[in-house]
Amino acid sequence: MGELISEDTAINTLLGISSRPADGLEESVIFFKMSYEWDDANPVMVNSTNSIQSASFQNSSFQRRGNSSGFRGRFNRSDGGGGDRRGGGRGRPNNRREGNNFFNNSNRNSDAKIIKIPSKFVGRVIGKGGSKINDLQFESGAKIIVTKEQEDDETIIKLIGSDEEVLRAEDLIKDLTVERDYSHNQAPIPFVYEYPTADNSRPPLPVIDWKAAAEESDKYMKAQWAKLPPITKNFYVELDEVANMPRSEVEQFRRENNNIVVSRTFKESENTQKPIPNPVKSFYQAFHNYPEILDEIEKAGFETPSPIQAQAWPILLSGEDLIGIAQTGTGKTLAFLLPALIHIDGQKVPREERIGPSVLVMAPTRELALQIDREVNKYSYRNIKAVCVYGGGNRREQVNIVTKGVDIVIATPGRLNDLVEAGYLKVDSITYVVLDEADRMLDMGFEPQIRKTMYDIRPDRQTVMTSATWPLGVRRLAQSYMVNPIQIHVGSLDLAAVHSVTQTIIMMGDDDQEKYYTFMEFVENLQPDQKIIAFCGKKARASHLASELILQGIDCTSIHGDLEQCDREQALVDIGNGSVQILIATDVASRGIDIEDITHVINYDFPRNIEEYVHRVGRTGRAGRTGDSISYFTRADWSQAKELIEILEEANQYVPEDLVEMSNRYAAWKKRKEEGKAFANSDRPSRGRGGGGGRRW
Secondary structure (H helix, E strand, C coil): CCCCCCHHHHHHHHCCCCCCCCCCCCCCCCCCCCCCCCCCCCCEEECCCCCEEECCCCCCCCCCCCCCCCCCCCCCCCCCCCCCCCCCCCCCCCCCCCCCCCCCCCCCCCCCEEEEEEHHHHHHHHCHHHHHHHHHHHHHCCEEEEEEEECCCEEEEEEECCHHHHHHHHHHHHHHCCCCCCCCCCCCCCCCCCCCCCCCCCCCCCCCCHHHHHHHHHHHHHHHHHCCCCCCCCCCCCCHHHHCCCHHHHHHHHHHCCCEEEEECCHHHHHHCCCCCCCCCCHHHHHCCCHHHHHHHHHHCCCCCCHHHHHHHHHHHCCCCEEEECCCCCCHHHHHHHHHHHHHHCCCCCHHHCCCCCEEEECCCHHHHHHHHHHHHCCCCCCCCEEEECCCCCHHHHHHHHHHCCCEEEECHHHHHHHHHCCCCCCCCCCEEEECCHHHHHHCCCHHHHHHHHHHCCCCCEEEEEECCCCHHHHHHHHHHCCCCEEEEECCCCCCCCCCEEEEEEECCCCHHHHHHHHHHHHHCCCCCCCEEEECCCHHHHHHHHHHHHHCCCCCEEECCCCCHHHHHHHHHHHHHCCCCEEEECHHHCCCCCCCCCCEEEECCCCCCHHHHHHHHCCCCCCCCCEEEEEEECHHHHHHHHHHHHHHHHCCCCCCHHHHHHHHHHHHHHHHHHHHHHHHHCCCCCCCCCCCCCCCC
16 A cells, blocks of 8 residues: 655645655545545545555545545544534635636646745744635635745745736735834834034924914814804793792702702802792693693603602703702603703704704613613604614614614713714704713713713703712813703712612621522522512622522523623513513613612622612612612621611611621721831831841841
8 A cells, every 4th residue: 555645745746846755654644625626435645656546545544524525634543533524624614616626727827836935924924823825825716835945035935826816826925925114113214313503403393382272272163163053942931830839838849859959050150040940749830831741751650750850850941951969760861851852842943954963862881871762762752763872782773873863862972982983973963961870971981982072062052960979070070061050969969878778788708608598598489579680799700690590490681791782681671571580780780770670689799889889779669669678798898888887877777786896897907907007107217228237037
């Protein structure tokens, strides 16, 4: 039996460009590359005299992998042929290209064209694992053979194929081997410093007056805005019964409705402003001129306005800028949405003549943006159209909807800037802007995107900002982009959980098993009319816990950042319509997700800050319902104990003694740590200068 040789040698021999195989080669199975024909009956063999034979393989060590032509790879005796991978190794399809087969193409030149490339570029041509040379062959149609022959630091490459194929392959290889300067530190033209002399003295560089440049830019922008049509903002017709409400009655109403506090945000301008409108006690008092709006509210089944709605609607319908500070689940979305619908329809420029949308709502997360979008779609008013754009969604589909024309855009800051920069979304006609959950947007680092967007929108717009807290960053944003806003805060400005939720703290050890068994015991006793959201601190934990429940035969769903957007949306649909009772989530779902019938929130992992605790708890006890929250609190969470106690006390909830004790221990530990740090930084006797003195034990 003839001597079996390697694949490369076999191919080269068939092409008439090689001699015998390497010495010492005992046995090697020949697999031809993707463009070579394989004869199932007579595999090709080559003997030591380089004559090509056809013979049947009788060698028991050879087993063919797959059952079609186009194989690649080599296998030793122990391989045994492997799996049934059709069409060639490495998962590649069988690329037997019609008309490009190296043996059957009548137009193929029998002679190889020789080209040379610098040897240092051979790696570029071959690529990782031969991937690049395969791509080059596929793209050009030519056979490319990188030889081991070198001449003056150049490697010889042989190209085989038709004239057109060879030329194409040569061009592709030349493009790969062009010398390029990848340095970022070298200037295109070397800079040579010339010391000033009498002959080569140059005038000094001009000094840029940045103040004048900014003023010029502002002047230009004002000229641009002046060309736009005026905005109509005031649509409010105050009923006499509201306007003539005694001051004592107004104060009593605000006090009884979660202690509503209303004021001008920036006190210095208060004396020059209009008085703040009185709150309304019914939907009719706010929208008596808009029967279609009243019909939509009646369909939704609401009985009376929520506290923030009662005060916000008169202010927004009057055209004032508004800052709404209230906890989640208090009706903030509807508070800014219904005035927005009236604002859109009430502008002098017809909707079909406007360039782009009239209302922009920015939200920090995809889930909150989608929830606002669903809320908008509940209310049908004058055929107003809305679109939700967010990262992770189908960009092409979003672009198609935006370019066809919409009235309201609900967006996350990143995708919004993307579409504006690409020219798909025009902001010229936006006259009503909402920054929803502004504190969360700042926490997530969206301030640059917010500022960029607000800079592009006309400054005489009406602006609404909602937030659950009132930190310095939100105040700074309000001062930059709002005109004498009125601030409403429902409840205390201090962080407080929703009072309709019963909060339970369960003290735990650091053993995860104890936490898991406690949770499973609760789940096993879950009633059919109950729904829970269990919050985990990490994506991996959420995924693992959901998997454990499913393995136990308990239906659940999960939502976290590693899931595809469609899966996240489906999870919310499933928990919303009752397909499942349990949602395992990370903090991605802690804000803005409006599932009204959530009965329990479980903090499987206590959140990293007390603000997130408040927002998690706010997922239950919504829309006039009551709810329960259960939090597993461990030694690792002790830094949150003091603030948690304050939250519980403010809501008249039970405070476990162990939690108080843990808070005291943490305070003592922190004090000792600070004292130790102060001692370490205090002045010590000098050891002299120079650092010598031998060893210190």
